[in-house]
Amino acid sequence: MPATAAPATKPPKGGPLTPRALYQDVAERLRQQIFNRELEPGAWIDELKIAAEYGISRTPLREALKVLAVEGLVTMKVRRGAYVTEMSTTDVAQVYHLMALLESDAAGRVAAHGSDAQIADLQALHDRLEKQVRQRDAFFDTNEQFHLRLLELAGNRWSAQIVMDLRKVMKLNRHLSLFKQGRLAESLAEHRAVMAAIAARNPAEATRLMRAHFDNGLAAAAG
Template identity: 70%
Template sequence: MAELSLSPRALYQDVAELLRERIFSHELVPGSWIDELKLAEEYGISRTPLREALKVLATEGLVTMKVRRGAYVTEVSDTDLSDVYHLLALLESDAAGVVASSASPAQIRELQSLHDELEKEVGNRERFFALNEAFHMRLLEIANNRWRNQMVADLRKVMKLNRHNSLLKSGRIEESLAEHRAIMAALTARNAEAGAQRMREHFKNGLEAAA
């Protein structure tokens, strides 16, 4: 294995990011036991920074620590998924309403540009996934509530654990894109109520596709 290039920040933070990427790619699948000895050897580190990294991931909900059994990649139940989508719908619909009411013309154009890129990437699933998340996170940044942003970021990490990602369902990418068009139409029209409603519908349909 190639040597890891770790940045000057705390070692455990780099290790947490490496593990996070492996969890999101499902190299470490939900429900699987995390072999600390093997990982420490693979990364060429002691178990101390590895355990600190696992604690970080546990606070994010990505890892579950079991007494005398070690760390496991969190499994997302149907109830977990429903709860996460419910909260995301509340938080992001609120953000959409704020953006429709108070975003600058330049910020609306920025969201439109991201949406236009999304339109072009329907046939490229990985690129579509990345742009879809970028659109949602930029909308949140424009709404400018760091506490909401932090909660959404954590919830989206848990959502990524779901093996049946809503966008993987046949036809869902096209449906999601149509929902984004409706959201953008409401934002451009400066209709806060419609923007919030379209966002709620977007997450409702996403949950149905992910279930």
């Protein structure tokens, strides 16, 4: 029999997939400017100036600002435009409270149900922290990786997503807590205790120690 041509592949419904939208790239660039303090908390975001700097129209910029507003990094004010969010003392306390609840629960769950390989993975991140106590930025990054990995291992994707969003907002205030004089060494000691409780398969102690870790972080942020 003669060969027959393969049937034409139908395009996916909804049209072809497109590369990452421009507004997402704009949102990421703005996000990093906020985290790096190039845009300070409370600062008005000059849309005309930023659009000119980025070489874009105001449409993707405004879409990006909506994304950052949902994340809590930007506050939209009627007839006044967008501002980098300022965290009040109450805001900080409320965020720490939520993070303490979710992450202490995660620590207890991993202590109770984590596999040996998962706990070894956490231990490796903690060991990296031990070596980075004199390297602030590296310590901060690894510390975040540790907490997010703990949430991932706990297996509740909703908790993980909430904490990821809360941690973005807390970066507006990181110089008040983790980077406070002496706080890195204290935080490391608290991590060491949490890690020991998880490795010992002691859920109650892991939960208690993680809650204390956040209580101490809040005290440093408020002090």
